[in-house]
Every structure is written in C-alpha cells, then in structure tokens.
Amino acid sequence: MHAYLLEFGNLLLRWLHVIAAIAWIGESIYFVMLDNSLRPPQRSAAKQRGVFGEMWAVHGGGFYHNQKYLTNPAELPDDLHWSYWKAYSTWLSGFALFAILYLRKPDVYLTNPSSPWAWAAALEPWQAAAAAVIFLLAGWVIYDQLCRRISPTMERDGLLSAAVGVMMVFVAYLSVQMFQGRAAFLLTGAVMATCMSANVLFWIIPGQRRMVAALKANVPPDPLDGMRGKQRSVHNTYFTLPVVFLMLSNHYSFTFTSPHAWIILSLFIFAGAAIRQYFVLRHLGKNQLAYPAVGVALLLVIAWLGAPARTMAPTASLASPSGTAGMQQVQAIIEARCVQCHAAKPTQPGFVSAPLGVVLETTDQIALHGAKIKETVASNYMPLGNLTGMTNAERATITNWSIPH
Ligand code: HEC
Structure with missing residues (x-):
C-alpha cells in the first residue's frame, strides 16, 4: 500500500511537473519571440510616451498590441503581471x-x-x-x-x-x-x-x-x-x-x-x-x-x-559461452535476475507493478521482449543497478542468445 501511494504521488507530481514546465518554457519562448519581434513604434504619440518597440498579433479571436518600455514608462499600474511561479x-x-x-x-x-x-x-x-x-x-x-x-x-x-x-x-x-x-x-x-x-x-x-x-x-x-x-x-x-x-x-x-x-x-x-x-x-x-x-x-x-553495434561491443567480448543458449537457459537467468521486478506482482520492495509493463514470467513474454532484453542486458542497464547480482557469464549468455521467432 505504501509503495502504491508513492507510485500515485509520483504520477501526480509528474503531471504537475510537465504542466508547470510547459507553462514556464512556453511563456519564456513567447517573451523571447515578443522581444525579438518588436518594431519601432509607428505613431508619434507612442514615441513621445517613450515606447521602445511594439508588436501587433492576432490570436484567439482578437488583436493584441504589445508595447515595450525599457525602464521609463510614464505610469506603472499596481497590477503588474509578474512571471515567477x-x-x-x-x-x-x-x-x-x-x-x-x-x-x-x-x-x-x-x-x-x-x-x-x-x-x-x-x-x-x-x-x-x-x-x-x-x-x-x-x-x-x-x-x-x-x-x-x-x-x-x-x-x-x-x-x-x-x-x-x-x-x-x-x-x-x-x-x-x-x-x-x-x-x-x-x-x-x-x-x-x-x-x-x-x-x-x-x-x-x-x-x-x-x-x-x-x-x-x-x-x-x-x-x-x-x-x-x-x-x-x-x-x-x-x-x-x-x-x-x-x-x-x-x-x-x-x-x-x-x-x-x-x-x-x-x-x-x-x-x-x-x-x-x-x-x-x-x-x-x-x-x-x-x-x-x-x-x-x-x-x-x-x-x-x-548505434547498437557500437553500444554492444564492450560486453559482447565477455567470456562468451560456446554456442548459443536455448530459451530454457535464458529463462533460468531471467527467473534468477529479472522477475523480482519484471513480474505482474513484483517481489522487489518498492515496485508495485512491472516497470514499463515489461513482464518476463513466461517464455512467450521473454520472446516478445527479446530484442529489448538483449539490448538492455548488453549495455549493463539491466538489471537496474545490478541489484540482483547478474554475473558476466550470464550477461554474455543473454547477449549472444538468438531470439526464437
Ligand atoms: C530492480 C528492479 C529491476 C530489475 C531486477 C530488472 N529491471 Fe528491467 N526495468 C526496471 C525498471 C524500473 C525499468 C524502467 C526504466 C524506465 O522507466 O525507463 C526497467 C525496464 C526494462 C526494460 C524496458 C526498457 C525500455 O527502454 O523499454 C527491459 C527490456 C528490461 N527492463 C529488462 C530487464 C531484464 C532482462 C532484467 C534481468 C536481466 C531486468 N530488466 C531486471 C527495473 C528492473
């Protein structure tokens, strides 16, 4: 339950984080565009008021007329819009x-x-x-x-x-x-x-x-x-x-x-x-x-x-076992090193569901994810932090395994 609540908190925070970042970066990109699109004011009244540049835009069914003062606007209303939150x-x-x-x-x-x-x-x-x-x-x-x-x-x-x-x-x-x-x-x-x-x-x-x-x-x-x-x-x-x-x-x-x-x-x-x-x-x-x-x-x-060829090079040269391993041998390694996390009900503390939905409990599931399994094992990414203590020989076995079709 505790892990589930953290997972749910993670979801809410990620949602908030992405939305806040979109709003922030969007505003920042907008203001850079605005600043760079300013043109000297057309009307002399605006010039006299000290307008440095202006931009006309059409958006959302209306027309906008932005004017920029450098540091000397004639008046400064109290309800200035600030951007920091x-x-x-x-x-x-x-x-x-x-x-x-x-x-x-x-x-x-x-x-x-x-x-x-x-x-x-x-x-x-x-x-x-x-x-x-x-x-x-x-x-x-x-x-x-x-x-x-x-x-x-x-x-x-x-x-x-x-x-x-x-x-x-x-x-x-x-x-x-x-x-x-x-x-x-x-x-x-x-x-x-x-x-x-x-x-x-x-x-x-x-x-x-x-x-x-x-x-x-x-x-x-x-x-x-x-x-x-x-x-x-x-x-x-x-x-x-x-x-x-x-x-x-x-x-x-x-x-x-x-x-x-x-x-x-x-x-x-x-x-x-x-x-x-x-x-x-x-x-x-x-x-x-x-x-x-x-x-x-x-x-x-x-x-x-x-490119994968370059990524796989270092580990593929590990003591490679003779011949290619069969599915049974690969499944035995995955049962020992991966299903703690990659199961419908993970036993690894802190994991409530299979990461990214990758379940590796049956031979069909292993074959389905074969290419990704090889890629992530060859590059040392999986098992995550090598928490489950995968050996170099096991890694070589999976790296050299040819996935059944
Ligand atoms: C300690 C838990 C843990 C163990 C053990 C573990 N994994 Fe993972 N695995 C994860 C997590 C977490 C992710 C998701 C990472 C992410 O969000 O990108 C993942 C992702 C993956 C993916 C998907 C990668 C992608 O980019 O789509 C594959 C394939 C995978 N693991 C294979 C394995 C294999 C094979 C093993 C055993 C050799 C293994 N994992 C062991 C936690 C684990």
Whole structure:
C-alpha cells in the first residue's frame, strides 16, 4: 500500500511537473519571440510616451498590441503581471519527483558500481544520494560564479557563453562517471534547470523588483539590473531545449548506456542550443539555416555514436559461452535476475507493478521482449543497478542468445 501511494504521488507530481514546465518554457519562448519581434513604434504619440518597440498579433479571436518600455514608462499600474511561479513550481515539483524516485532508492537508481573511478563505484547508497544533491547545488554555485567573474557588467557575454558550454561538458563527464547513466543524464538536465530557476529567483526577479521600486520612488533605475536580467534570461533560453531532451532521455536507454554517453550528452546540449539559436534569430527576421544544419549534424553524430553495434561491443567480448543458449537457459537467468521486478506482482520492495509493463514470467513474454532484453542486458542497464547480482557469464549468455521467432 505504501509503495502504491508513492507510485500515485509520483504520477501526480509528474503531471504537475510537465504542466508547470510547459507553462514556464512556453511563456519564456513567447517573451523571447515578443522581444525579438518588436518594431519601432509607428505613431508619434507612442514615441513621445517613450515606447521602445511594439508588436501587433492576432490570436484567439482578437488583436493584441504589445508595447515595450525599457525602464521609463510614464505610469506603472499596481497590477503588474509578474512571471515567477511557473519557474518555481517547475523546480519544486521536479525536485520532489527526483526525491521520491532517485533519493529514496539510491541503490536502484543512483549508484554506479561499474564506474571506472574506484571511489565512485564504492559510494554507499546514502553517499550517492548526498552527492546528487551536492551536484545540483555546486552546479548553480559554479555557474553563478562564472557569470559574476567573467561578465559582471555584461561586456564579455560571448566569453561567458563559451565558459558555460565548457562547464556543461564537464558536468556531463563527471555525472556519467559518478552516477548510473539514467541518473547522470537527468542530473545534468537538473543542473541546468536549477540554474534556470535560480536565475529567476536570485537575479531576474530581485532586479525587476529594484527597478519597479526605483520607478515608484522617481529615481532612475540601475541599468545593470535590466542588463543582468537579460543576460540570465538569454542563458535560460538556450538551456530550454537541452533540458527537455535530458528529461526525456530516461525513455531512451541507448543514449545513457552507451560507452560514449558523456559525449552524446554534451552533443545533445549543443544541438539543442544551436536549434534554439535558429528560432531566436528567426524572430529577429533572420533566416540563418547554418544553426539548424549544425544541430542536425550533431544529431547525426549522436545517432552514429549510439548505434547498437557500437553500444554492444564492450560486453559482447565477455567470456562468451560456446554456442548459443536455448530459451530454457535464458529463462533460468531471467527467473534468477529479472522477475523480482519484471513480474505482474513484483517481489522487489518498492515496485508495485512491472516497470514499463515489461513482464518476463513466461517464455512467450521473454520472446516478445527479446530484442529489448538483449539490448538492455548488453549495455549493463539491466538489471537496474545490478541489484540482483547478474554475473558476466550470464550477461554474455543473454547477449549472444538468438531470439526464437
Ligand atoms: C530492480 C528492479 C529491476 C530489475 C531486477 C530488472 N529491471 Fe528491467 N526495468 C526496471 C525498471 C524500473 C525499468 C524502467 C526504466 C524506465 O522507466 O525507463 C526497467 C525496464 C526494462 C526494460 C524496458 C526498457 C525500455 O527502454 O523499454 C527491459 C527490456 C528490461 N527492463 C529488462 C530487464 C531484464 C532482462 C532484467 C534481468 C536481466 C531486468 N530488466 C531486471 C527495473 C528492473
């Protein structure tokens, strides 16, 4: 019952998280589009009122006329629309989801016993959980320090972007060594998402509050507040596509179980940023196809790196048993190592139903999922965290098994 309630909580949180993220990212994409689509005001009255740019739009059966003032609107109504709860609720629901899945079961989802780094392979489950939380916090602190030190007055934003790119490659590399692949991808995405939310909480909103207070007190606002808010929201824009991929990567084990996982992860980040750049420029009226071309080229490299032949190579060379195993032999291994979780009624604590509906109790079911079984076993993804202690010989048997038709 306890496990069922957690499962149901997981469902509700995931629903909330996806909706909050859609609302947040949708609004963020909308405002970047709006900002880049502004044109100088047509009427002199608007110019005199200090309008910086305007955009006309038709939507939902009506016409909208947006006007942007930089820092000097003639009047400022009290019912200003602020945007922050979408960002905060996305982070809070995301962290809660991470906690009830990964932090609650670090031995299943976080620890990486096959890490090439001995100290990482030896992490106790609680240490891996603590390391994951520290990872998120450290990611924000380092990113924030890069922004403060490299481009405090926004004059070296190009260099800063390059530094943030290098930082993300480093985060990708470190997380793939320290944590299980699935968690590593998620955590890298969560580092970026944490920076995004923290940008809103610590810089963008406080800066806007100071600007509003200055306007109300009739003193000129500090232009740095506006510029810094812009700098951080530009970063947020380029983070969106990579973060969404990293959240979805959980469903595509070939990405995070690849021996080239950290490279795939880094390339996805750059592909997402390049594709986003195309749309940013597009709203400025520029149609620079080089950006999506770079994005697509990176995706093709990923497809090549993640191809099953390359993924299976390392484990297929394990001491391979002579001849191919029969169904009986494979079923015996699956009964010993997999049905704890992959059963209609799992016996593994914390599992209420077969993960992803994959039940492996009969030979028909095993044959049905044959290709996926081979793929996930060959890449060390299954058994999850090798909780059930599968041996290398058993792994080789399944990897070399030819699935009956
Ligand atoms: C500790 C529990 C556990 C054990 C033991 C386990 N699995 Fe899984 N398995 C999972 C979970 C959880 C998922 C779903 C992961 C996800 O959400 O992507 C999964 C998913 C799968 C999938 C679907 C993957 C996909 O991307 O569609 C296959 C196939 C699979 N497991 C095969 C096996 C095999 C074969 C074994 C035994 C060698 C095994 N599992 C042992 C928990 C387990």
